Amino acid sequence: MRADLSAAADAVARGEAVVYPTETVYGLGADALDADAVEGVFELKGRSLDNPLSLGVPDVDTALRYTAPTPTEEAFMREFLPGPVTVVVERRTMVPDVLTSGKSRVGIRIPDHDVALELLGETGPLTATSANVSGSPSVTRLEDLDERIRTGAGAVVDGGETPGTESTVVDPGAGVIHRRGARADDIEAWLSDQ
Numbered sequence: 001m002r003a004d005l006s007a008a009a010d011a012v013a014r015g016e017a018v019v020y021p022t023e024t025v026y027g028l029g030a031d032a033l034d035a036d037a038v039e040g041v042f043e044l045k046g047r048s049l050d051n052p053l054s055l056g057v058p059d060v061d062t063a064l065r066y067t068a069p070t071p072t073e074e075a076f077m078r079e080f081l082p083g084p085v086t087v088v089v090e091r092r093t094m095v096p097d098v099l100t101s102g103k104s105r106v107g108i109r110i111p112d113h114d115v116a117l118e119l120l121g122e123t124g125p126l127t128a129t130s131a132n133v134s135g136s137p138s139v140t141r142l143e144d145l146d147e148r149i150r151t152g153a154g155a156v157v158d159g160g161e162t163p164g165t166e167s168t169v170v171d172p173g174a175g176v177i178h179r180r181g182a183r184a185d186d187i188e189a190w191l192s193d194q
Contacts, residue, residue: 005119141161
């Protein structure tokens with residue numbers, strides 16, 4: 001595992017994308033602050049540039065360097081992260097437009113997975129998107145990884161089979177759940193108490 005993580009960190013430093021496990025599905029990560037690397041992820045997935053990617057970081061304090069959440073949004077982040085939740089908050093200027101499709105807000109993802117967190121600790125912010133070609137099912141086992149992604153990635157970190165439940169995407173400031181997934185009922189309860 002150590003060799004896989006080192007190879008992945010080296011690939012990210014070269015501007016390449018890597019495949020890594022999370023507590024939901026396998027992710028496709030590249031340097032989220034490097035516009036060219038981010039564009040490479042869109043291209044590798046065959047994803048429209050109009051469909052933003054999320055920003056993966058190892059902890060909430062790191063997320064605060066790249067975002068400007070309200071007190072309510074930060075409280076939500078501290079309650080539900082790390083975990084299978086993507087939290088939409090205001091981004092800071094160092095987050096490239098290509099990541100957010102030019103929008104002022106960005107989805108923050110802090111996976112509750114030791115391997116993913118270790119990788120994020122070594123690389124800095126990564127794109128947080130599923131490691132599949134757009135329109136194809138998410139990948140929970142590396143043997144199901146599309147050949148296009150496998151050959152296009154600079155490294156693949158094997159973390160065994162992942163659970164497969166998608167993250168819930170929520171904008172806690174607006175009180176809106178954009179996509180129901182893991183912990184959606186808990187999130188709905190938290191939002192209703194605000």
